Amino acid sequence: MFTPIIDSLLIFSIITPIVGFFTPRKNSCLICGAISAGGYIISMAYLLHLLPQILENPIRIPMEASPVHTSIIIDVPGSLMSLLALALGLLATIYSMRFMERDSGTPLYYSLLLAMITGIVGASYSGDLFTLFIFWELMCITSYVLVGFRKNVRESVEATIKYMLMSGVGSATILFGMSLLYGLTGTLNLPRIALSLKAGGGPWLYVSLGMLITGFGIKAAIVPLHVWVPDAYAAAPSPISAIIAGASTELAVFVICKLLFFIFPVIKVSWMEFFSAFAVLNMMLGNIVGLLQNDVKRMLAYSSVAHIGYIFIGIAAGTKLGLTASLLHIFNHGLMKALAFLCIGAIIYRIGSRNLEDMAGIGRKMPITSTAFAIAVLGLIGMPPLNGFISKLLLFMSCLDSGMLWLGILLIAFSAVSTGYYIRILKALIATPQNERLNDVKEAPIPILIPICCLAFLVILLGIWPDPILRFAEESSSWLMEVGRYA
Amino acid sequence: MPSFSAYLACAIILYIIGLYCLVTKRNLIRLVMGLEILINAAHINFIALSAYWVPGFIDPLARSVVIISMGLAGCLGAVLLSFTVYAYRHYGTLDVRRMRELRG
Numbered sequence: 001m002f003t004p005i006i007d008s009l010l011i012f013s014i015i016t017p018i019v020g021f022f023t024p025r026k027n028s029c030l031i032c033g034a035i036s037a038g039g040y041i042i043s044m045a046y047l048l049h050l051l052p053q054i055l056e057n058p059i060r061i062p063m064e065a066s067p068v069h070t071s072i073i074i075d076v077p078g079s080l081m082s083l084l085a086l087a088l089g090l091l092a093t094i095y096s097m098r099f100m101e102r103d104s105g106t107p108l109y110y111s112l113l114l115a116m117i118t119g120i121v122g123a124s125y126s127g128d129l130f131t132l133f134i135f136w137e138l139m140c141i142t143s144y145v146l147v148g149f150r151k152n153v154r155e156s157v158e159a160t161i162k163y164m165l166m167s168g169v170g171s172a173t174i175l176f177g178m179s180l181l182y183g184l185t186g187t188l189n190l191p192r193i194a195l196s197l198k199a200g201g202g203p204w205l206y207v208s209l210g211m212l213i214t215g216f217g218i219k220a221a222i223v224p225l226h227v228w229v230p231d232a233y234a235a236a237p238s239p240i241s242a243i244i245a246g247a248s249t250e251l252a253v254f255v256i257c258k259l260l261f262f263i264f265p266v267i268k269v270s271w272m273e274f275f276s277a278f279a280v281l282n283m284m285l286g287n288i289v290g291l292l293q294n295d296v297k298r299m300l301a302y303s304s305v306a307h308i309g310y311i312f313i314g315i316a317a318g319t320k321l322g323l324t325a326s327l328l329h330i331f332n333h334g335l336m337k338a339l340a341f342l343c344i345g346a347i348i349y350r351i352g353s354r355n356l357e358d359m360a361g362i363g364r365k366m367p368i369t370s371t372a373f374a375i376a377v378l379g380l381i382g383m384p385p386l387n388g389f390i391s392k393l394l395l396f397m398s399c400l401d402s403g404m405l406w407l408g409i410l411l412i413a414f415s416a417v418s419t420g421y422y423i424r425i426l427k428a429l430i431a432t433p434q435n436e437r438l439n440d441v442k443e444a445p446i447p448i449l450i451p452i453c454c455l456a457f458l459v460i461l462l463g464i465w466p467d468p469i470l471r472f473a474e475e476s477s478s479w480l481m482e483v484g485r486y487a
Numbered sequence: 488m489p490s491f492s493a494y495l496a497c498a499i500i501l502y503i504i505g506l507y508c509l510v511t512k513r514n515l516i517r518l519v520m521g522l523e524i525l526i527n528a529a530h531i532n533f534i535a536l537s538a539y540w541v542p543g544f545i546d547p548l549a550r551s552v553v554i555i556s557m558g559l560a561g562c563l564g565a566v567l568l569s570f571t572v573y574a575y576r577h578y579g580t581l582d583v584r585r586m587r588e589l590r591g
Contacts, residue, residue: 130548130551130552130555133552133556134555134559137556137559137562137563140563141559141562141563141566144566144567144570145566148570148573151570151573154577154578157570157573157574157577158574158577158586160570161515161567161570161571161574161583161586164563164566164567164570165509165518165522165567168522168525168526168563168567169506169509169522169525171526171559171563172502172505172522172525172526172528172529173525175526175529175530175533175556176498176502176528176529176532178529179498179529179532179533179536180532180536182533182536182537182548182549183532183536183539186540186546187548188548188552
């Protein structure tokens with residue numbers, strides 16, 4: 001249909017609920033989880049098999065007899081994003097086999113999760129705005145249902161409604177912006193739009209850019225539009241928080257990068273200024289409001305807002321180094337934030353509370369989870385042997401490179417401010433247990449520990465040996481900067 | 488036949504009406520209607536612009552975009568309305584301003 005990478009996910013998304021219908025309810029969580037994990041594994045194996053070929057030349061897959069140039073382009077930048085999404089999807093599925101066992105309707109849960117990852121993979125490979133919009137909506141609509149999956153909980157229904165209303169406005173705005181871009185150029189194919197906008201496009205180009213940035217910015221949590229983020233992240237089941245924070249928000253930032261460097265390089269000077277303002281706003285609000293939170297998931301959500309600000313620094317720099325740093329931080333932040341959410345999920349699974357005070361001393365009771373959580377938090381701060389350090393260093397260097405020293409200094413200053421709330425988490429992990437609730441808490445079960453250990457290992461590995469992912473990000477940014485290579 | 492800019496103006500006015508509805512109304516069902524108006528504004532713009540480039544020729548691309556997007560808008564409306572039902576069960580009201588337990 002499209003490409004085996006996307007097809008296998010879609011087929012397993014249909015198979016999983018059918019199998020779930022015929023399995024006894026007691027085992028359905030485990031069996032359906034194992035089946036849907038197969039979809040991610042096949043898809044990832046095929047992607048890794050294609051990777052050497054993709055690095056040479058992007059593979060173009062035209063849809064059936066397409067007179068309108070709709071296509072999927074399997075290229076290097078898209079592969080970076082979809083590797084992240086597939087890995088997180090696989091790990092979240094393994095995690096959910098135990099985490100979601102108390103919920104009903106788990107076969108549908110796995111099916112929706114597969115569809116959401118399909119949306120992310122498809123949107124990152126899309127070669128035209130039409131395909132991008134369809135896969136984008138696939139991701140959005142499934143994520144609404146997944147955030148509100150525990151529909152008997154008041155909090156999650158309220159958070160879902162807030163999230164849906166904002167994100168729905170975002171989708172409509174994206175569509176309006178695309179229609180203006182279509183009116184300006186007469187096509188929706190990204191390389192063709194890029195070619196016909198080489199000479200500039202007048203005031204409507206700015207309107208359409210503004211609408212696209214607003215629409216994708218709602219998902220990417222640009223500051224005035226971030227209101228849904230803490231609620232949705234806190235109310236969603238933890239594996240879903242990990243996917244939304246680690247892959248779907250990152251996809252929005254990735255799409256913004258792709259659109260800006262691909263089709264709007266003509267008006268680069270004006271959006272560079274905007275994005276440095278957004279970066280400062282995001283870092284400021286995320287880090288300062290994060291200090292006030294007691295709920296750990298909300299704290300991590302504000303830390304996500306701040307990290308989106310760090311990513312925008314690379315976009316604001318506007319150079320190849322800046323884009324490389326942004327893409328690298330997208331990947332690294334996805335891993336670290338997913339790890340943090342999975343760890344907090346394991347702790348919630350055992351003690352049933354998200355409050356920071358209640359988990360004081362958890363380190364003695366759940367040593368492996370707590371060690372992994374500490375690794376994630378240190379990575380988010382940007383400690384040297386971990387992957388967060390590499391990308392923050394590159395972001396700082398890109399600021400120096402393009403003469404924006406003040407932005408680099410703000411990056412370091414706000415990282416220091418953010419240490420304030422990360423230290424509170426670390427302190428809670430290593431404190432002596434006083435709460436009696438913690439007395440009979442055990443280490444998390446094996447299916448929850450496997451994804452946590454894998455991600456913690458990746459965070460350390462990419463910190464001490466960043467070469468492969470760095471080269472990947474560099475190659476991606478050179479593809480995004482030179483549209484001519486797609487023609 | 489009205490000129491091209493009339494259609495564009497119509498789309499932009501519809502967009503503003505939809506935003507106005509979303510900002511001022513309290514009832515969740517009305518908010519869903521506002522969202523649908525917002526999406527339809529974009530559809531009208533697509534269809535109007537499809538006849539803009541070549542006189543007498545209407546680009547089929549815009550048609551297919553709009554038809555698929557209508558389906559997506561239907562999905563969005565369905566999911567939103569089903570969550571409206573759950574919200575009514577939990578809160579006993581459809582007033583969004585009463586659903587304010589999440590703060591900070």
